[in-house]
Amino acid sequence: MVEMSPPTNRDQSYDTILEKLYTLRTHGVKLGLERMQKLLYLIENPEKGFQSVIVAGTNGKGSTCAILASLIAKHGLKVGLFTSPHLEEFNERIVVNGERIPREEVLLGLHKILGCSKLLEEQGYGHPTFFEVTTALAFWYFKRMGVDLAVLEVGLGGRLDATNVVNPAVAVITNIGMDHQEYLGDTIEKITREKAGIIKNGCSVVCSAQDSCARTMIRDICRDKGCDLVVVGEDVWCEPLEHSLTTQSFNYHGLKNRIKGLDIPLIGEHQLLNAATALATLELLEKRFFINIDPKLVRKGLLETRCPGRLELVWKNPPVMLDCAHNPQAAKYLAKTMKKVGEDYDDLIIVFGVLRDKDIPGILQSLLPITKKIVLTKPNADRAAEPNEVLSAIPKHVSSNKKIVVHQGVREALHEAFRMAKANSLILVTGSVYLVGEARAHLLNHPEPQTKISDPLL
Structure with missing residues (x-):
């Protein structure tokens, strides 16, 4: 000893x-x-x-x-x-x-x-x-x-x-x-x-x-x-x-x-x-x-169970959900759930960032069909994939039918998602534990104003 x-x-x-x-x-x-x-x-x-x-x-x-x-x-x-x-x-x-x-x-x-x-x-x-x-x-x-x-x-x-x-x-x-x-x-x-x-x-x-x-x-x-x-x-x-x-x-x-x-x-x-x-x-x-x-x-x-970052609602106007899905199986379950909860919303905006060593095409295969608006970003992690790397993994015939925006910083990506949001939009942040942690810190450190749509990062 x-x-x-x-x-x-x-x-x-x-x-x-x-x-x-x-x-x-x-x-x-x-x-x-x-x-x-x-x-x-x-x-x-x-x-x-x-x-x-x-x-x-x-x-x-x-x-x-x-x-x-x-x-x-x-x-x-x-x-x-x-x-x-x-x-x-x-x-x-x-x-x-x-x-x-x-x-x-x-x-x-x-x-x-x-x-x-x-x-x-x-x-x-x-x-x-x-x-x-x-x-x-x-x-x-x-x-x-x-x-x-x-x-x-x-x-x-x-x-x-x-x-x-x-x-x-x-x-x-x-x-x-x-x-x-x-x-x-x-x-x-x-x-x-x-x-x-x-x-x-x-x-x-x-x-x-x-x-x-x-x-x-x-x-x-x-x-x-x-x-x-x-x-x-x-x-x-x-x-x-x-x-x-x-x-x-x-x-x-x-x-x-x-x-x-x-x-x-x-x-x-x-x-x-x-x-x-x-x-x-x-x-x-x-x-x-x-x-x-x-x-x-x-x-x-x-x-009283708490699981931060697991389909967690952290903002209400517009609703922002965080989920740590970072592999194809988790993305499949996430997409299935979002189809159900998204029925009450006009559109779904996904903020996506992922690590380079993950199965990026496999994850996107489940997420791309449920959205027409995507903001690609880079989590603050050594192994994080560049947004343009992720963009290259999206087939052109798929990306041509979607609005895809690239922002290096997570804060800027969140701001872009709020800018895209309409009165009845839903925002999902997913792809990496690192991304979710960073986004969560940004969002929860800002009190939410009592307005119809509010951007906490302005």
Whole structure:
């Protein structure tokens, strides 16, 4: 174990130590568990101090984690929530019972963890990555706070992800699609095998993957490892009722529980899939944690779920929605939802920015048919695609029928979208977590005037 002296007034400030943490991004993605296990050993294995639920998947895992953490907290447990990436502030990633990790705890924890980095290098393990250090910080803080249970969102894949050092009470696999093929493989089968690496012998498993091949593989893995499996859509499901621009209602048909007339402030059929996944996981945790599932607490937990950047309405006149869809599967679900909610509007204006390493044509394939007005922009990220790169991915016979405007800056792109908007227009900002975070910061930092159409950026 390594003993580190606590930071003093002369040590790094919060901003300075975060800058040091962000420099670790230069190490890129280094999948594998050995270095992470050694790092955790050096900080006294905090991950062994609490039970966990680990959630992997291509899409839906962040929302599922947020819903589940809210449900668990309402039933009286102290729950840690670890998600990534963040939209605006680093400490969004690490939360206990709805409260972000304080800055002073980030400073204290990172001082301890980063202090172990040199020793890891000296012992031949290499320098820990940004995500490994951040995951270790979450584990350290959860142990320090005495959480009963941690809900952990996998960063990339599953089998070799830094979060996969725990022995979970429940392993959850959400929808699986094509993304990060350079790390996970170029077929659904290869990607599924990587994500199913979170399944440990004898743990319970919840699966909401819609691909039949992925479901079959997960069934086989659960059988081989002696795991109980709950399949969303077969064993449990949500029956949709009504929806608006901000909420939807449904009936839950669970393993033992049947609860009618539930509401959640997340829209889209895919969010009902995520809600059913979270509720099924709650049912599996019931015996282990002596939870008595109470429909009133379920209602409250669902209503108080917050998933910023997931079809989030952040402006009303005209309505502006933000969504982090950044792969073809997510774009497909987004387009399906926007067709429904857009029925009450004359036109849809899309502000779009994306990272260069994403499947840009695959994402656009779903989004282009639902709009005639597009503003292309560049998120503030090293891997961001230039707007003209995105423009070149749009076939000419498609672009000729649409109004497409290019703006390098996100603020300018938003301003252009407001300029295009009419009395009954709807604006959607999508394509990248970085774009959504930047747009959200711009929009929410301006109070909305009580006028029919207002541009917050003027």
